[in-house]
Amino acid sequence: MGLDTPKSMLGSRNEEPGGELRLGDIPLSQTVELVRIDLPSEGAEPLLERGVLPGCQICPVRSSPTGDPIVSVDGSLLALRRETADCLCVRLLSDAS
Amino acid sequence: MPTLTADPCVSCAQHRAKSLVRLGISTDKWDYLIALAGNPNVGKSTVFNELTGLRQHTGNWPGKTVVRAEGAFVHEGKRAKVVDLPGTYSLLAGSADEEIARDFVLFGRPDVTVVVVDASRLERNLNLVLQILEITDRVVVFLNLVDEARRHGIAVDPVKLERELGVPVVQGIAREGVGIDDLLSAAHEVALRTDAVTAVRAEQYTAEVEAALDHLVPEIHNAFPDTPNARWVALRLLNADEAVEGAVHSGELGQLAHDESGALVEITAAEVRHRVLKKATSLRWGLPSNFQDVVTRRAYQVAEQISQRVQVRGLKKVGIAFDQKMDEWLTSRIFGFPLMLLILAVVFWITIEGANVPSSMLATLLIDNGHSALKGLAIGMGVPWWLDGLLLDGVYLATAWVVAVMLPPMAIFFPLFTLLEDFGYLPRVAFNLDSLFRKAGAHGKQALTMCMGFGCNAAGVVATRVIDSPRERLVAIITNNFSLCNGRWPTQILIATIFIGALAPSQLGGLVSAGAVVGIALLGIMMMFLSSWILSQTVLRGEATSFSLELPPYRPPRVWQTLYTSIIDRTLIVLWRAVIFAVPAGALIWLISNISLNDLSLAHHAVSWLDPVGLLLGMNGVILVAYVVAIPANEIVIPTVLMLTVLTGGFAMGEGSGVMFELDSVGATGDLLRAGGWTLLTGVNLMLFSLLHNPCSTTIYTIYKETRSTKWTAVATLMPLAVGLTVCFLVAQIWRLVAG
Ligand SMILES: Nc1nc2c(ncn2[C@@H]2O[C@H](COP(=O)(O)OP(=O)(O)OP(=O)(O)O)[C@@H](O)[C@H]2O)c(=O)[nH]1
Ligand SMILES: [Mg+2]
Numbered sequence: 001m002g003l004d005t006p007k008s009m010l011g012s013r014n015e016e017p018g019g020e021l022r023l024g025d026i027p028l029s030q031t032v033e034l035v036r037i038d039l040p041s042e043g044a045e046p047l048l049e050r051g052v053l054p055g056c057q058i059c060p061v062r063s064s065p066t067g068d069p070i071v072s073v074d075g076s077l078l079a080l081r082r083e084t085a086d087c088l089c090v091r092l093l094s095d096a097s
Numbered sequence: 098m099p100t101l102t103a104d105p106c107v108s109c110a111q112h113r114a115k116s117l118v119r120l121g122i123s124t125d126k127w128d129y130l131i132a133l134a135g136n137p138n139v140g141k142s143t144v145f146n147e148l149t150g151l152r153q154h155t156g157n158w159p160g161k162t163v164v165r166a167e168g169a170f171v172h173e174g175k176r177a178k179v180v181d182l183p184g185t186y187s188l189l190a191g192s193a194d195e196e197i198a199r200d201f202v203l204f205g206r207p208d209v210t211v212v213v214v215d216a217s218r219l220e221r222n223l224n225l226v227l228q229i230l231e232i233t234d235r236v237v238v239f240l241n242l243v244d245e246a247r248r249h250g251i252a253v254d255p256v257k258l259e260r261e262l263g264v265p266v267v268q269g270i271a272r273e274g275v276g277i278d279d280l281l282s283a284a285h286e287v288a289l290r291t292d293a294v295t296a297v298r299a300e301q302y303t304a305e306v307e308a309a310l311d312h313l314v315p316e317i318h319n320a321f322p323d324t325p326n327a328r329w330v331a332l333r334l335l336n337a338d339e340a341v342e343g344a345v346h347s348g349e350l351g352q353l354a355h356d357e358s359g360a361l362v363e364i365t366a367a368e369v370r371h372r373v374l375k376k377a378t379s380l381r382w383g384l385p386s387n388f389q390d391v392v393t394r395r396a397y398q399v400a401e402q403i404s405q406r407v408q409v410r411g412l413k414k415v416g417i418a419f420d421q422k423m424d425e426w427l428t429s430r431i432f433g434f435p436l437m438l439l440i441l442a443v444v445f446w447i448t449i450e451g452a453n454v455p456s457s458m459l460a461t462l463l464i465d466n467g468h469s470a471l472k473g474l475a476i477g478m479g480v481p482w483w484l485d486g487l488l489l490d491g492v493y494l495a496t497a498w499v500v501a502v503m504l505p506p507m508a509i510f511f512p513l514f515t516l517l518e519d520f521g522y523l524p525r526v527a528f529n530l531d532s533l534f535r536k537a538g539a540h541g542k543q544a545l546t547m548c549m550g551f552g553c554n555a556a557g558v559v560a561t562r563v564i565d566s567p568r569e570r571l572v573a574i575i576t577n578n579f580s581l582c583n584g585r586w587p588t589q590i591l592i593a594t595i596f597i598g599a600l601a602p603s604q605l606g607g608l609v610s611a612g613a614v615v616g617i618a619l620l621g622i623m624m625m626f627l628s629s630w631i632l633s634q635t636v637l638r639g640e641a642t643s644f645s646l647e648l649p650p651y652r653p654p655r656v657w658q659t660l661y662t663s664i665i666d667r668t669l670i671v672l673w674r675a676v677i678f679a680v681p682a683g684a685l686i687w688l689i690s691n692i693s694l695n696d697l698s699l700a701h702h703a704v705s706w707l708d709p710v711g712l713l714l715g716m717n718g719v720i721l722v723a724y725v726v727a728i729p730a731n732e733i734v735i736p737t738v739l740m741l742t743v744l745t746g747g748f749a750m751g752e753g754s755g756v757m758f759e760l761d762s763v764g765a766t767g768d769l770l771r772a773g774g775w776t777l778l779t780g781v782n783l784m785l786f787s788l789l790h791n792p793c794s795t796t797i798y799t800i801y802k803e804t805r806s807t808k809w810t811a812v813a814t815l816m817p818l819a820v821g822l823t824v825c826f827l828v829a830q831i832w833r834l835v836a837g
Contacts, residue, residue: 046645049186051221053397062425065433066532070424070648075218075249077424077648079528081535084645 023058023071023080023088031059032090039087050078058090127169127178129288132207134198134229136222137184138649139215140241142166143271144280145181152662153181157521157652160184160545160563163194165201172281177288180205183562186221188228188329189338192565196340202229203326204353208288211280213239216253216268217246217650219408223400226262227299232326234296237283239276240268245650250414257407263296272655299399300392309335309380316376320369321351334377336389345373420651427522428648433529438615440522444513446611449590449598452505453607453763459504463497487687490744495683498736499675506587507668514552515663519654523548528646530622535641537626538633540569542646543576547625550580551618552667554792555799557582562803568639572629574800575813578792579625581618583671584731588787589614591735595767596780613784621788624820636812674795675732682726682733683740690744700745714822715782715829717774719745724786729794734787739766742773778832782825789821 026032034056037044051074052058061077062070069085071078131148133141137159145153149168155161166181182201183194202210212229214222229236240255259266265283269276302310313331317324324330330350333341344350348365426432471493475485517523527544534543542564550557557577564570581589590610598610633639689699697705700722708718723737770779791814792800801810 045189046186046191048397049221049224050645050647051218052645053401055401061421062428063430064428064532065430065529067430068528068532070428070528074221075251076221076650079524079531079541079646079648081531081541081645 021090021092022086023060023090024069024082024085026060026090028060028062030092031057032092034058034088035091036089037087038089039084043084043087047084051076052078052088057093058088060085126176128175129177129208129285130206131177131179131284131288132201132205132210133179133181133213134202134210134225135184135213136186136215136218136225137161138647139184139213139222140271141184141213142181144211144213144239144241144277145179147271147274147277148179148281152666154662154666156515156518156523157649157654158518158524158545159647159649160194160542160560163197163560163562165197172285175285175289177285180207185225187225188232193562193570195565197562200353203232203329204324206325207235209235209237209284211237211239211284213241213271215246216240216243217249217251219251219253220400220404223404224397227297227396227400230262230264230296231298231300232329234264234294235287235290236264236296237280237287238262238264238266239271239280240266241271241276243268243276244270244273245652247412248415250410250412252409252412254407254409258403261297261403261407263294297399297403299396301395302392303388306335306384306388309384313373313377313380316373317345320345320365320373324350324353331377332389334374335381335384337381342374342377345370423651424525424648427525428528437526437529438619440517441618442611442615444510444517445590445614446607447513448506448510448586449594449610449614450607451509452590453594455505455508456501457763459501463501464494467497468494483691486691487684491685491687492680492683494740495679495686495733495736496676498739499679499733500672502591502735503587503675503732504668504672506590507583507671508664510583510586511552511663511667512660515659515667516654516656518548519652519659521649521651524646524648528648531646533626534629537630538569538639538641539572539576539626539629540564540566540641543569543573543625543629546573546577547580547622550577550582552583553671554578554580554582554796558796558799558803566642568637569642571804571809572632572637574803575632575809575816576625576628578796578813578817579621579628579788581621581788582731582793584675584793585734585787586614588731588735589617589784591763591766592780592784592787593617594763595770596775596777599767600777617784617788620785624789628816628820671732675730678730679733679736682729682737685726686737686740686744690741698745700741704741704745713829714786714825715778715832716786716825717779719773720779720783720786724790727793728791731787731793739769742769746773778829778836781832782828785828786821786825789817789824791815791818 021032023032023034034052034054036054037047037052039047056073058071058073060069061072064070064079068082069080071080071085133145135141138157138161140155142153142155142162145151145166145168146155148170150170151166151168153162153166153168160183162181162183164183168179168181170177170179180201182198185195185198188199188202201207210229210233212226214226226236226238238258240253240258243253246253253268255266255268265287267276267279267283269280271277310328310331313334314327317327317330317334321327330341330345334345341350344353348367348370351365427436429436468489471489472485475489523545526548527541530544530547531541534541543561545563546557546560549560554577557580558574561570561573561577564573593610593613594606597613598606601609633641686700689703690701692699694702703722704718706718707721711717711719711721714721719738719741722741723734726737727734791797797810797814800813801807804810804813
């Protein structure tokens with residue numbers, strides 16, 4: 001929605017202590033929480049609309065014949081491209097609780 | 098929590114018949130207008146079909162509906178018109194199909210908007226509901242797919258949801274007709290309601306934004322007096338939305354509000370339109386650049402909160418393991434591709450094996466018996482030879498051949514394909530192929546349009562509306578013809594059976610032929626990649642945009658319904674089209690075979706004139722003439738080839754002079770072709786050329802309608818033809834070199 005401003009609205013850009021985790025680094029079937037989407041708004045918008053929102057729980061379930069991840073989010077399966085997955089900053093659930 | 102087992106008394110057809118009269122497509126006059134909106138693949142078209150009795154295509158993948166469909170019914174004495182819209186995730190539409198949905202919801206002035214939502218993915222679906230509630234209170238939410246949510250261990254309380262949203266919420270299972278009656282009454286009530294309700298409003302703007310809106314909205318009203326939802330337009334302008342700015346700039350915005358009535362409105366004067374844009378720009382300077390982000394973020398939060406309050410999660414899941422296992426195989430790194438090929442091969446194999454017997458039965462009935470019986474009758478009645486020839490040897494034979502050749506494979510192939518589609522396999526194919534498409538610079542969803550092209554290229558071209566980038570959409574349109582369409586499958590299957598399957602021992606013939614057809618289909622896919630890549634490197638230069646595709650859950654297909662719709666809607670419609678084109682083609686073939694010039698028929702002249710070219714391409718003059726005759730529809734290539742071979746080759750049909758042929762089996766058809774000088778090379782090259790040539794006239798016209806460009810239509814028409822001529826030429830030369 002309306003993310004027409006050049007800078008990303010999605011969470012702060014501050015470096016988190018202990019380095020950044022990307023969805024692309026998460027092993028299969030480990031559920032993590034999405035922190036931020038590092039994409040310009042045109043790229044982030046389709047993700048937001050499909051329920052990939054900061055704060056949601058997301059879990060890579062499989063990778064495709066060509067190595068792109070399939071993630072499960074809000075009860076549905078979403079096929080992402082690898083580059084997209086590398087733009088999703090996540091944190092482990094144990095950190096959050 | 099209300100139970101979901103339908104009250105048998107309420108959901109039975111008889112009860113409904115009292116209040117609901119389905120009117121199909123008659124929509125001349127209506128008392129109220131219902132828009133069916135919602136996220137993709139939530140069952141809008143299924144609800145539409147339940148309401149109107151129509152059979153709008155449904156399919157288990159996002160993006161099945163890309164154009165508006167209209168229907169009507171009568172409920173309690175009031176006529177209602179229903180509009181089925183393409184799915185959209187939000188009102189900030191990206192692709193052409195989503196724009197259709199958005200424009201109708203905003204400017205089509207529906208009396209009630211039914212938002213169909215998926216109960217198992219409530220949060221995401223609520224985003225769209227909240228956006229629609231920003232612009233209208235006349236909304237009914239239909240909480241669909243309750244059965245599927247249950248399987249996933251999710252239950253939603255419709256009463257609580259209704260309280261949260263402030264508009265009626267009805268739950269149901271559209272596919273089984275559950276909840277449709279309640280939906281009817283709710284929509285009826287809302288449409289005729291006069292008092293206002295208070296629906297939830299998620300978007301709250303700061304005072305300075307509201308002040309800017311107060312300035313801008315009157316300007317918009319002034320420029321476009323009839324436009325509903327000026328506030329929405331104003332907000333988009335303050336957000337510098339290029340599409341909306343464009344609609345204001347061109348004056349198209351004024352017309353949008355009248356699309357329904359078909360009336361042409363006078364375009365607002367240019368300076369008035371410019372004043373709106375200038376005003377918006379100047380107001381925008383005074384606002385914080387991220388004002389919309391803040392509001393949007395809050396709207397997402399509201400959706401999340403509401404869905405948490407009304408949902409019960411973590412109930413026992415039923416049968417989910419099956420879905421997961423299934424996906425593990427079908428999209429697996431190792432098995433994904435092989436399984437895809439295997440499924441394709443099995444579909445063809447069933448088609449080839451199954452079509453054999455009915456095809457020869459039809460041929461015996463229509464051609465051998467029917468034709469000679471009619472001939473006898475005509476002679477008995479003393480019909481002049483030319484009339485009997487034109488009607489029976491021309492028109493009747495061509496039509497009979499089309500039916501015999503086309504009907505059995507289509508009646509088997511279509512239902513199989515539709516079952517796969519309904520099951521949810523197509524998006525998996527798209528997913529498996531995505532990275533190849535990306536490497537070719539094309540959009541991942543092009544794989545979906547490719548699959549639609551396997552049915553019909555014209556449909557595939559229309560389906561490209563799901564692709565939001567214009568460049569990638571154009572690539573998808575231009576290369577769609579490399580998807581082997583249903584008009585060409587029977588040709589492939591017949592020729593493969595005659596020339597390739599016959600090489601194998603007879604038990605394996607069917608499998609080998611199926612393998613050959615799969616090979617041709619794969620070659621088409623490879624040509625699609627190659628040409629997409631070349632286009633992306635040259636005239637349509639660019640990178641593939643990012644892409645995320647939703648994989649719908651597997652939904653058990655409704656076998657009988659699917660069989661019924663695919664046979665009635667698809668098979669018979671396509672067959673009808675083939676027959677319509679076969680009638681004039683049959684007449685034409687007979688005429689050119691019987692009108693002589695210098696003692697030789699026109700057909701002879703054309704065939705022998707094109708023969709050298711045909712031989713150079715590894716085919717013959719008959720095939721080339723057939724392809725010219727068959728430009729209107731690929732379906733008639735084989736009948737034309739057979740008729741021209743018979744009429745120009747000195748063979749006679751049935752009793753009579755010359756060689757006698759009874760074309761009641763594939764083997765006999767093969768003998769005829771071989772007697773006409775065909776070799777294995779002719780067969781192979783015909784298969785190649787059938788894959789690689791210009792689209793049929795319907796597809797060409799559709800390409801023009803979708804692109805509005807003569808240039809791109811020409812490219813899409815001539816490029817595959819050039820490829821086909823080149824490939825056939827090369828194959829013929831190499832073949833002859835190798836074979837000596
Ligand atoms: N289990 C179940 N399946 C349903 C229900 N309603 C629809 N379906 C199935 O869901 C799939 C999608 O239905 P459609 O009606 O094509 O969905 P749509 O919203 O029109 O989809 P788009 O046109 O792509 O936006 C089909 O396979 C339907 O048979 C339901 O209540 N329960
Ligand atoms: Mg639909």
